[in-house]
Amino acid sequence: MKGNSVMKPNRIAILNTNRIISVLPKHLDILRRTAPDCEFLLAEKAEDLPVLAADADALILWPSVGPDLISYIRNTPGLRWLHLFTSGVDRLINSEAGKIPGYRITSTKGIHGYPISDHVLALMYAFLRQLHAAAHYQQKRSWSSDILSGNCREIAGLTVGIIGVGNIGLELARKCKLLDMTVLGAKRQPITSQWLDKCYPISQLPDLLAASDFVVLCLPLTEESRHLIGREELRVMKNSAILINIARGGVVDQEALIEALEQGIIAGAGLDVTDPEPLPESNPLWGMPNVIITPHISAQSPQYMDRAIHVIAENLRRFLADEPLLDEVPRHGLESR
Structure with missing residues (x-):
């Protein structure tokens, strides 16, 4: 019934x-x-x-x-x-x-803010303290202090530009600010935060790129953000700047990035994501001494x-x-x- x-x-x-x-x-x-x-x-x-x-x-x-x-x-x-x-x-x-x-x-x-911001900082410090290069020389059993010491830098006083200041971007901003960095953000609708010195609309992205020692991508992949960073944007960045991508590989025009790295337009890249994934063995990014690749593990904890x-x-x-x-x-x- x-x-x-x-x-x-x-x-x-x-x-x-x-x-x-x-x-x-x-x-x-x-x-x-x-x-x-x-x-x-x-x-x-x-x-x-x-x-x-x-x-x-x-x-x-x-x-x-x-x-x-x-x-x-x-x-x-x-x-x-x-x-x-x-x-x-x-x-x-x-x-x-x-x-x-x-x-x-x-x-x-x-x-995801805690582990991903830790991962970004690890990449930043690896470049600043030449850890990626030291690992290369370690494999060759070469004591390389005369080569590496002149390229070591401190993080305090540098400028980081964070594109995408949601939960992850703001947690990264907080940690960077506590390390005495200047912290710039970019978001479709700019926000105010105690952890941001300035937040730009995406339309003013070149201003952020030109001012930043590190550019960190923390935004989702959409039709609007696909290839947001291309040849033009890379050329606006400092020659000494490092691009770090923990977002999605498609946010960056990867061919343009390879060219920029080969030609010294930017100093290096830390990539936790690529396009495609896994990155093919034949891709030149694998062999570049100014690139650190991690296999999409920044959120792991x-x-x-x-x-x-x-x-x-x-x-x-x-x-x-x-x-x-x-x-x-x-x-x-x-x-x-």
Whole structure:
């Protein structure tokens, strides 16, 4: 009888594909306390989702999009919400999965400032104290003080230009300001902050580029930001300047960057992201002595999931309560199937 029927609990699928930053029992406990009436379905591979979570209402996942995941999303009509463990959504949005209608997308923002700002500072200090060059000479078993000592610099008094002053950019600005740097920011809508000496609109980006010893890219990849840094922008920078990119590889015209590095238009680059990823072995960036490459690890931290799970839990609460979701990505007409 209808009066005795029980409403099916919401089924929340979790695609736990990251072996380093994994969803542990303590994290599941937080989700279960947030939503005690939900059923949580854990899968380690996308190909397992059709069996483990055939009728899921929501999916929490990393943004590695392959045929199995696309097929699952397309063939799970009850799926109404996808939440990414990461801040960036471009890999999902720009894939075939991003074209499938009927579900909402949110991401995990506000937790990356600590590790990414640490990573940027590590790159800055590596260039200032010649650590990348010292590592090269160490491999040759060469005591190179006469070569390196003349190029060592201090960070105090230098100027850093941060393009994109959201959560990550402002945390970097805070740390740089405490190191006695001049801190410039650039944002579509300029802001005021105790950690910024000045914030420019993007239309005045050349002013920031010309004044900065370090230019740090902290903005998302959009149609507007693709190749934001190209030949013209690189030529505005100081010959002694270092470009650091922890955003997305596509924010920089990589061919123009290679030319600028080869011709001495800028002094160096610290790249945690490239275009494409992984960077092909034949790419000349690998062999450049004035380039430091890290494999998209700037957000990595033992505390990552401990922070992320609270953002996910809050959005789960909002999803179940039919409240506005945090950091929802506009679907532009793809809200319903």
